[in-house]
Amino acid sequence: MTSLITLKNVTKSYKLGEEIEIKALGNINLDIKQGEFVAIVGPSGSGKSTLMHMIGLLDKPTEGLVSIDGKNIANLDENELAGLRNKYIGFVFQAFNLLPRTKAIDNVELPLIYSGISKNERDKKAIFELEKVGLGDRLNHTPSQLSGGQQQRVAIARALVTTPSLILADEPTGNLDSKSGLEIIALLKGLNKKGKTIVLVTHDPDIARNAKRIIEIKDGEIIKDK
Numbered sequence: 001m002t003s004l005i006t007l008k009n010v011t012k013s014y015k016l017g018e019e020i021e022i023k024a025l026g027n028i029n030l031d032i033k034q035g036e037f038v039a040i041v042g043p044s045g046s047g048k049s050t051l052m053h054m055i056g057l058l059d060k061p062t063e064g065l066v067s068i069d070g071k072n073i074a075n076l077d078e079n080e081l082a083g084l085r086n087k088y089i090g091f092v093f094q095a096f097n098l099l100p101r102t103k104a105i106d107n108v109e110l111p112l113i114y115s116g117i118s119k120n121e122r123d124k125k126a127i128f129e130l131e132k133v134g135l136g137d138r139l140n141h142t143p144s145q146l147s148g149g150q151q152q153r154v155a156i157a158r159a160l161v162t163t164p165s166l167i168l169a170d171e172p173t174g175n176l177d178s179k180s181g182l183e184i185i186a187l188l189k190g191l192n193k194k195g196k197t198i199v200l201v202t203h204d205p206d207i208a209r210n211a212k213r214i215i216e217i218k219d220g221e222i223i224k225d226k
Contacts, residue, residue: 001033010064024050037192039211047220090159094171096151098143105139108158129157149180166197
């Protein structure tokens with residue numbers, strides 16, 4: 001399989017004031033290949049959120065190399081990074097991050113607005129993705145008219161609408177009841193079977209076991225990769 005995301009000797013440190021430096025990640029080496037389903041697990045404060053930021057091109061390392069599809073991000077500016085994120089990565093978050101007074105179809109279209117695609121074409125793409133996640137009959141519902149599980153499905157449709165290679169899901173079941181959570185995991189597994197690369201960040205080992213590969217992080221270092 002082709003490498004999609006590669007981290008080599010990645011360290012990430014943050015400064016608190018002039019003298020205090022906190023190392024969030026230390027010497028991370030990680031290769032995620034196209035078509036994998038990977039879970040990243042660890043307790044609060046383990047560094048998994050910082051690692052997610054590296055994988056999602058939301059931040060740059062203090063030291064080391066991060067590349068996506070063979071492209072080193074070291075010398076890219078924010079606009080170039082945003083372009084890569086828009087091309088390669090769809091994000092799904094615990095809090096859904098939907099516009100509260102905006103219909104499902106319009107929430108899904110948001111990543112396409114600045115891409116020069118006509119409104120008619122954006123509608124077609126959004127409807128296609130909403131139907132794919134089982135919400136073809138909820139196009140004009142606002143988030144307040146949807147259950148938590150349905151809101152997360154809208155968020156997944158929004159992540160898919162740019163046809164990314166990678167879905168990066170950060171605690172996607174964290175705000176859901178167990179039944180809705182299992183439905184979301186089943187949806188992610190189905191996307192993986194169709195070729196999408198899935199990286200799932202979770203503190204829940206039961207959720208992580210749905211992945212084909214589990215990476216455990218503690219104190220900013222990978223302690224297991226199985």
